[in-house]
Amino acid sequence: MTEAEAIGAILWLSLTAYAVLAGADFGGGVWDLFATGPRQAAQRQAIAAAMGPVWEANHVWLIFMIVGLFTCFPPAFAALAVGLFAPFTIALMGIVLRGAAFAFRAHAREAIGPIEPWGGVFGAASVISPFFLGVAAGATASGSIHAAGSDVRFVADSPWTVAFIADVGLFAVALCAYLAATYLMVETDVNADLQADFRNRAAAAAIASGVLGLAGLILAYVGARPAFDSLTGRGLPLLVLALVNGPLALLAVWRSEPRLARVAVAAQVTFVLWALAVGQWPYLVRPTYTLDSAAAPAGTLTGFLIVAGAGMLLLLPSLYLLFRVFKGRNPASVEADRTKPA
């Protein structure tokens, strides 16, 4: 494995961490938007309590990935920034509005009550951002980013390509919602009614993401052959894992096994991401940039590995502490639920 490939793996791991952790924060926003029924307020409160302490840290995985990409693979980053200008810009606006809206609500609500319209902004932006990040991923995986030197353009081969890309966007939203609903099942362990709400939501999201995922495979075959070839080529073992794990995860949700469901759904997201990554390895932006052809000079790569290694030594114990305090046996939302009945 070259240094560039090692860094590629690290960045893909970061993307996985972002998807599994921050994805659930987006999903929390989705369920905030769709909070319904007699326990509407309690649902929103559980979401806010679960996200509060961790969302900012979860969000940093994205920044780490972007920075790693432009440090170690500058031409590929530049090509993606031009080719995916619109989806990235819209996702970015969503990220800004989502984060700010959450903070406005979280830190102001107990002091001055709800501050509309930021509640709606939080939910809407939580749908928009993962959708457009999914669109960016779909466009890249389908090989629609054509880069020739500094001339980069988005070229869709057929309407099916566009359909594939849109499907990946929706798939991303569904997976985020799925992650969040299962995590919230764990967080609402002491409140059976609330937990049942999130179980139903998890099941709905499971079915939606299953349908969208399978549709994505078909659309990839029709309109995004590079993505299909990746998934059924070298990515096949992981794709099979995802196809087997999917129903098992749904089973865990349906039988109300929150902790098992949480692991199964996080694994599902990981399998999907790695099926794509392994499938298109060693390409970053097909067919122009591979990890090696886009790589920065050796000094930068070595430096990045050293910085990343040293950083992880500080980061991982700190993250452990954060999750231990707020997500251990006694999650923060459970405490909020006990002290402040809705």
Place this chain on the structure above:
Amino acid sequence: MDNVSLARITMGTSLAFHIVFAVIGVGLPVLLSAAEGLGLWRKDAVWTDLARRWSLAFGILFAVGAVSGTVLSFELGLLWPRFMALSGSMIGLPFSAEGFAFFLEAIFLGLYLYGWNRLSPLAHWLTSIPIAISGAASALFVVMTNAWMNHPAGFELVNGQVTKVDPLAAAFNAATPTEDVHMLVSAYVCTGFLVASAYAAGMLRGRLDAAHRRGLAAGMTMGVAAIALAGVTGDSSARFVYTDQPAKFAAMEGLYRTLHGAPLHIGGIPLESQQRVVFGLEIPRGLSLLAAFDPNAEVKGLNEVPAADRPNPILVHLSFDTMVGLGTLLGILALVFWGVAWRGRAIPTVRPLLMVLALAGPAAVIAMEAGWFVTEFGRQPWVVYGILRTAQAATPVQGLFISLLAFLLIYLALAVTTARLLLLLAERRRRAE
């Protein structure tokens, strides 16, 4: 408008917006930690209560800073892909280190904000320390990248392609020490005076309780120490620019022609047509004396570089004088405040002084922004000094105008809501008391 102008306006607005929250993210944890530590050590509920209040406001301010910082990390590529393709491998390592520092700051902030009831008082106080350290570290790392743009180093360029990179030489380039330290202390200047302003404004409305007096004292303690350091580090920054970027220095001073024994102009407007500063206060030989400690020293003028390579002296000179002028006034204000406090053996509550103090925070922020105007406008027309022109770095995509408009609206909404929430939080506390 062309893409270069649109990209510059978008980037400039994003930076100007983000940095206000960023400096608070650097400075406020220090005050939080000090206040909570004092409360713990002296078993003094007033200090602990102050820390709790600041923690609520900090939760909002940090979040806005974090998300607006994310915008910047994307905009580097979205607006300036050619700049990033060239410099990503050089400025990336400080950015990566900054990423980790930011990570730690966000983690410990989560523990801090949400841990008041979950951690023991001592453990809670301890979580504030990594926030303060990683806040300062983020600032140092991120400014290294700007220093590199001013003094690109640590690489070899063959036919426009970067072939060899020495990341340490790039990160610790010659501009790094002065720029880094000056920015760090400026962050403390802004935080100190902003906190002081908030409490001075409260005291003007008749709230003269212990919490207000201590809040003011805490802000002014940070303010007086930081503004003194800002003066010293600013002076060495300026003298570094004098030797390293003569065109920027000439623009800062509105000096069109190279002179021995150059005069210093305070205020005034550099006029291209007259090749001199008009309406300013002229101190003969002052510039040579300040820049080189020699009244007859040579100071290079804008005429030393081709017209196409000159920054705009009007913008740069006025920004520079704004920064220095406001900085000087803040220094005098801090001295007066502590002088009055020392003579009266109490935190001053005289109205005229409080009125000036209430304006000191915004003034500090304006000074800091003006300082960035000097750095950025002064480096033009280069984005990487001497290597890559700003005009060559912008993205070719369509639609920058729409994205600029959208971001302007978003920043406006965030600024208005943040201000409104902070005022409402303060108001509610007042009614609770």
